[in-house]
Amino acid sequence: MLGLSDTLAFSLAAICYSVGFLLASLRLRFKQSDGAWISYAGLIAGFSLQTLALNLRGAAIQACPLGNLFEITQFIVWSLILIFFIIGPIFRLRWLSYFTIALAAMLTLLVSLVPGTDTAYQSSVFGGNPWIELHATLAMFSYAVFAILALTSLMFLLQQRSLKKKHHSRLSQYLPSIQQLDTMARRLLLTGFCVLTAALAFGAVFWIQNLQLVPIFKLLVTCLIWVGYGSIIVLRWQHKIVTRRHAMACLILFCGALASLWPVQSARSSTELQPAAVNAPTSDRD
């Protein structure tokens, strides 16, 4: 399609996000404007290329491309931007586009530049089971919701710090109000938790039938993340974690969830059966 390989399309998407972020930052620095249209342009271009790349990769492996760390990260970023396009206009949160493109640029550049993330894997990683494919997709989607939650939490902390320290920076003037951010964070947390719960429920159907195929480490980490977000909801409901602590908890938990992807993926790769049966996609794998 368009003579592009999936790897090239992924790389171009990463470049679009990075350039968009860079230009928006420069505009903020020198033009005293949020330059939302630059972020939007970068996100649209990057998202289109990423959609193309994921399609190409999916067509090559005949499944949803979630087989290695590279694909998982790309899918999370893609979902993150999709969610941004859905909720962005609804909540009209100024600067969310800037923070979204910053995270997209950071994650896509990281997995593109760090060697060993796009490793070859067994093409039938989901074993043709639609439940596990649904589980994986929903889980990645929940991560994307938690990514947006982490971004709104970060924006909340920046705005709150600026108000507490009485800094009147350009960025803080453009950021949404802390009450708006707090309301949105509460809704995103509930949404993400529901999606993750659904993902775990579908995954449980597969797990009961194939106990030996699911690494205990992955199961443990996933459950910990679920319990973590669930605890935040309960504590928030009890007014024990509110506003700043809520934002910090969401941010820390997302960083933990993101950092756990690598070891979880490694644990899954080592558990996979038939390592020789690789249906190599169009990319050059390590």
Place this chain on the structure above:
Amino acid sequence: MSTTLQSLFVFGSSHREAPLAIRERFALGPEETLQLQAQLFELPDIKECLVVSTCNRIEIYGLAQNASNIETSVRENLCALRGVERELLDAHSFWHSNLEALQHVLEVCGGLESQIVGETEILGQMKQAYARAQAANCIGSVLNRVFEKSFQAAKAARNQTGITAGQVSIGNVAVELASRIFGQISTSRVLLLGSGEVAEKTAKALKSKGVADISVSSRNFENAHQLAHNFEGAAIEFSDFQQQLAHFDIVVSSTAATEPVLTRTSLERARKKRPDQPCFLIDLGMPRDIEPSVEDLDEVYLYNLDDLSKIANENLEQRKTKIEAARVILKRHAWNLWLQLRRRELQPKRVEAALQSPKSNAVANQA
């Protein structure tokens, strides 16, 4: 004998010399201002005297027979009245005499010395102080001339340079901060503590942005009721406001109390009822009305006069040219006034008259 012009002086402390925490220790209430003015006027070396006390400055203008002797007496009188240490006052105050004093009064009247540069409220406050000093018969021909000319010069500088254009008011800053906390402020509930002019203006600015619910609480319930009526809100008994604190998102305080009216304990109690709702406190009192330690509470945003003025002055760079132009105009006026007073000095009868009035007139009247 020293000449008239050698003895013109201004002593004071403003936001330039002292931070808010120090300034509030020097601040004088209306009665204390008159008391200090009367005390200084009683000093044998002081011929004319005027005391100004606003939320940003305390200044004593005077005409002395012997300026070198009078400085210590002036400082000690203020220290004694406010119960502050002399070292503290010395470290956070200024003393100008003659031409410098003239330039200073002109720049104060012109708003160039104000915390929000170019604001016009100071001119009204200076006029009020001048009227009070006149009524108390503490000023004579020299300070009369100085102040009348200062008011004219301030107006001229403002009209010729437009320094007030682009100036951001305390009310506008408060509205912007409230928007950064609450987003849409139309549903925010506002409590006005005291009926100070700045607080009223701030409440007006909030109302202009759609705030519908403004309540007023003041020691004088009649005043509170009147102000609440103006804002189509409710008046609350001053003794009750602490119990109702949890219902309000924004509290604007501007009372004449000498001790904080809003303490950390009362706010902590209110926070327990709404732990996840932010609270924006605007303290416009001098001395401060709200205990500074409430700032450490989660979701409490406390801004005082210094904080708001700092934000309001952020566009100073863009207004720099106009401010400098105004300063040049005022310096020219100060120099002209200085020359006029010098010419008067050369006329022995007028000097004698200047040195005699108003104190000698007062003595003569008494006799």
